[in-house]
Amino acid sequence: MSSPAALTDTNTxxxxxxxxxxxxxxxxLHVASDGLTALAYWSVPLALALAYRRQDLVPPRSxxxxxxxxxxxxxxxxxxxxxxxxxxxxxxxxxxxRAAMAVAAVAAALALLPLLPRLVSxxxxxxxxxxxxxxxxxxxxxRDAEQRARSxxxxxxxxxxxxxxxxxxxxxxxxxxxxETVNPSFRRLFGQAGAAIEGAGPDxxxxxxxxxxxxxxxAACLAAGRxxxxxxxxxxxxxxxxxxxxxxxxxxxxxxxxxxxGVPRLLGSLRDVTELRRLQADLVEQARRSTIAAMCAGIAxxxxxxxxxxxxxxxxxxxxxxxxxxxxxxxxDIVSEQTRRLGTLLERMRDLVRDVPExxxxxDAAPPLAAAVGVARRAWALEGLEMSLEVSAPLLLxxxxxxxxxxxxxxxxxxxxxxxxxxxxxxxxxxxxAVRLAPGSTPGTVAVSVRDxxxxxxxxxxxxxxxxxxxxxxxxxxxxxxxxxxxxxxxGMGGRVSWSNTATGEPxxxxxFRLVFPAVAGAGAATATECAA
Numbered sequence: 001m002s003s004p005a006a007l008t009d010t011n012t013x014x015x016x017x018x019x020x021x022x023x024x025x026x027x028x029l030h031v032a033s034d035g036l037t038a039l040a041y042w043s044v045p046l047a048l049a050l051a052y053r054r055q056d057l058v059p060p061r062s063x064x065x066x067x068x069x070x071x072x073x074x075x076x077x078x079x080x081x082x083x084x085x086x087x088x089x090x091x092x093x094x095x096x097x098r099a100a101m102a103v104a105a106v107a108a109a110l111a112l113l114p115l116l117p118r119l120v121s122x123x124x125x126x127x128x129x130x131x132x133x134x135x136x137x138x139x140x141x142x143r144d145a146e147q148r149a150r151s152x153x154x155x156x157x158x159x160x161x162x163x164x165x166x167x168x169x170x171x172x173x174x175x176x177x178x179x180e181t182v183n184p185s186f187r188r189l190f191g192q193a194g195a196a197i198e199g200a201g202p203d204x205x206x207x208x209x210x211x212x213x214x215x216x217x218x219a220a221c222l223a224a225g226r227x228x229x230x231x232x233x234x235x236x237x238x239x240x241x242x243x244x245x246x247x248x249x250x251x252x253x254x255x256x257x258x259x260x261x262g263v264p265r266l267l268g269s270l271r272d273v274t275e276l277r278r279l280q281a282d283l284v285e286q287a288r289r290s291t292i293a294a295m296c297a298g299i300a301x302x303x304x305x306x307x308x309x310x311x312x313x314x315x316x317x318x319x320x321x322x323x324x325x326x327x328x329x330x331x332x333d334i335v336s337e338q339t340r341r342l343g344t345l346l347e348r349m350r351d352l353v354r355d356v357p358e359x360x361x362x363x364d365a366a367p368p369l370a371a372a373v374g375v376a377r378r379a380w381a382l383e384g385l386e387m388s389l390e391v392s393a394p395l396l397l398x399x400x401x402x403x404x405x406x407x408x409x410x411x412x413x414x415x416x417x418x419x420x421x422x423x424x425x426x427x428x429x430x431x432x433x434a435v436r437l438a439p440g441s442t443p444g445t446v447a448v449s450v451r452d453x454x455x456x457x458x459x460x461x462x463x464x465x466x467x468x469x470x471x472x473x474x475x476x477x478x479x480x481x482x483x484x485x486x487x488x489x490x491x492g493m494g495g496r497v498s499w500s501n502t503a504t505g506e507p508x509x510x511x512x513f514r515l516v517f518p519a520v521a522g523a524g525a526a527t528a529t530e531c532a533a
Contacts, residue, residue: 027086034079041076045069064111071108074101166270171263176201177218221253222264228253248277311339360399362520366391368401369437372408380416385431392438395446396520399493410486411450411513418454430507440516448515456501456511466497494518
């Protein structure tokens with residue numbers, strides 16, 4: 001067996017290139033082929049090192065990758081030593097590198113054996129192409145769905161922003177409800193900026209009692225899990241309408257699906273249904289008034305002749321009595337007076353039936369209104385009533401000016417009697433009647449308002465104050481037909497009568513009665529005049 005010194009002694013050995021000396025071109029061909037082969041092997045570890053950056057392709061600290069890199073390094077070293085052997089007889093180094101390459105090759109092969117089933121199970125190029133095409137179609141479908149969802153969201157946002165209804169979204173937060181978002185109609189309705197409303201509760205917009213009631217309804221809607229709607233008069237605090245008696249609002253609440261944050265939300269809408277409720281009430285009232293009018297017409301017709309006969313015979317009987325018969329003559333005077341009063345009542349009952357004026361025309365409302373106020377001012381000059389008239393713009397109406405003047409006189413008479421009744425209990429109470437002609441709160445309408453300081457309409461008769469034979473005066477002091485006749489004239493001209501109490505509990509407490517008519521197009525520019533007595 002050779003000693004280690006003998007194995008490393010190269011002096012007795014001949015280099016491989018000596019065998020190729022008779023062909024000088026062969027050593028260089030050998031150098032080129034082995035050099036390129038060594039470089040190719042050594043590029044494998046470099047490629048694996050770069051692949052380590054993509055951990056999804058080559059897992060970190062992969063034993064198979066390390067062994068493959070070792071095999072490539074030793075294989076490249078074998079070819080490099082082969083080049084060296086052309087000039088130096090380093091046969092021991094050559095065998096050592098080949099042994100190292102063999103060990104690395106066996107180790108790499110053993111490490112790759114468990115990977116073979118996974119490699120075999122990899123899809124083919126055709127399968128990958130099919131999967132890739134399917135993914136492209138799914139990605140295109142997802143993009144289309146996303147685009148449709150974005151368009152739908154933009155459309156819904158546009159509806160939310162531009163609907164005339166006041167829309168809002170509220171969320172439950174720490175035991176209370178706050179407005180999350182509101183649309184421009186909601187902001188205009190309450191006269192608040194969006195930044196001020198969003199994040200605040202209903203108490204910002206409503207009085208405490210109304211706000212608490214609204215939060216109870218929010219809670220009830222969430223608990224029920226279904227839509228909730230109701231009608232309510234507007235009024236109090238910053239609530240829309242402020243007057244309470246003139247506007248009605250329909251509110252709808254709908255529970256929204258709970259989002260990823262787990263916060264329950266409600267979508268609400270607020271719509272002004274004042275005109276709809278007024279039309280419904282007008283239909284009911286018109287049917288009832290038609291029945292009452294037919295009854296009044298029949299009563300007036302049937303009673304006119306007996307009343308006239310009673311009056312005629314009472315007058316004839318009085319003329320047949322001697323002057324000395326004072327008590328019988330006085331009795332006949334009372335009978336005649338009461339029959340005249342009954343005749344006046346029957347005539348007013350006939351007026352109640354005459355709702356539709358004949359031979360209508362367009363007329364300026366200001367002159368007959370001024371005439372009615374002038375007549376009342378002269379008639380009540382000694383009663384200490386202060387009357388004022390304000391006319392804004394030459395507003396045109398369609399109807400009969402005489403009936404319009406009659407309706408105004410009925411309202412003025414009603415205001416006067418209310419003031420006189422209040423004076424009986426409080427002689428120092430103010431006695432003022434303010435009449436105003438101006439465009440109505442609804443576009444295309446004209447409103448005549450008569451405001452008094454008579455203390456307001458009493459609660460017991462308030463719901464029926466416009467009905468025939470309903471009066472707040474004592475028994476025997478009125479017929480209860482003045483306001484119904486005014487309402488009938490207004491209906492005949494396409495309008496209506498409304499009223500409300502004002503300044504309740506204050507010295508100026510009273511009532512405001514309004515005649516609201518449809519305006520005729522063509523009125524001139526607005527001017528304002530005011531006269532006071």
